[in-house]
Amino acid sequence: MKTAYKKMIIGLILLFGIVFAVYYFGLAHYLSLENVKANAAYLQEKVDENYLYAVGMFIAISTALIAFTLPIMAPMGVMGGFLFGMWQGILYSMIAITIGASLSFLAVRYALSHVMKNRYGARLAGFNERMQKYGYSYLITLQLLTVVPYVVINSLAALAGVSFHMFLVTTIVGSLPVTAIYAFAGKQLYTINSWKDILSKEMLLVLFLLAGLALLPMAIRKLRHTDAKDDDAF
Numbered sequence: 001m002k003t004a005y006k007k008m009i010i011g012l013i014l015l016f017g018i019v020f021a022v023y024y025f026g027l028a029h030y031l032s033l034e035n036v037k038a039n040a041a042y043l044q045e046k047v048d049e050n051y052l053y054a055v056g057m058f059i060a061i062s063t064a065l066i067a068f069t070l071p072i073m074a075p076m077g078v079m080g081g082f083l084f085g086m087w088q089g090i091l092y093s094m095i096a097i098t099i100g101a102s103l104s105f106l107a108v109r110y111a112l113s114h115v116m117k118n119r120y121g122a123r124l125a126g127f128n129e130r131m132q133k134y135g136y137s138y139l140i141t142l143q144l145l146t147v148v149p150y151v152v153i154n155s156l157a158a159l160a161g162v163s164f165h166m167f168l169v170t171t172i173v174g175s176l177p178v179t180a181i182y183a184f185a186g187k188q189l190y191t192i193n194s195w196k197d198i199l200s201k202e203m204l205l206v207l208f209l210l211a212g213l214a215l216l217p218m219a220i221r222k223l224r225h226t227d228a229k230d231d232d233a234f
Helices: 004-022 033-049 051-067 071-083 086-110 112-134 136-145 150-161 162-184 203-232
Strands: none
Touching: 033 071, 051 071, 051 086, 086 112, 086 150, 086 162, 086 203, 112 136, 112 150, 112 162, 136 150, 136 162, 150 162, 162 203
């Protein structure tokens, strides 16, 4: 019991520390589209001066922000595409997403479980049920639709006892299409007026089609289950 309370206290301290840092240092302002555009030329100059250092800093900062469950995938993904090119931007962003999401997942499972269970307890039962039914497909669909915040997905997966291997695979597969869209948008940085412009109707259609493919195994399984019930009736 004492160990559990210690973990809960440490988790609360971390959460309050993150929130304080975000507001005190004005992180939200630095990640605004206006600020990104204003500093784009300066950042590009620094990348040209020392490419490897810039890559290392980009991955390290992105990883830390994602691990702290801050909603920065759009601005960091766009910056990755702008500074390093589309393909390199995708690669570096995916490295950061994979490491950051893994750290977030492990933190919830081993240090913040009590706090997060109180927060997401109502959703956990439904999440567990769908995970048992659909497994990989369900997690990938959640990642692709970008409707559910990643912090919620990471937390529920950790609390539901999803294996680290399954979480890792679904995070990579589910995040890749969205990351590619952000990196592509980075090539047109100066034409974007808001982060919402990135996910145009065409891009959203692509994501929903991919989500539909991920949902296909779930639909087939449900149809088979229905057919089996009908056969039993006869």
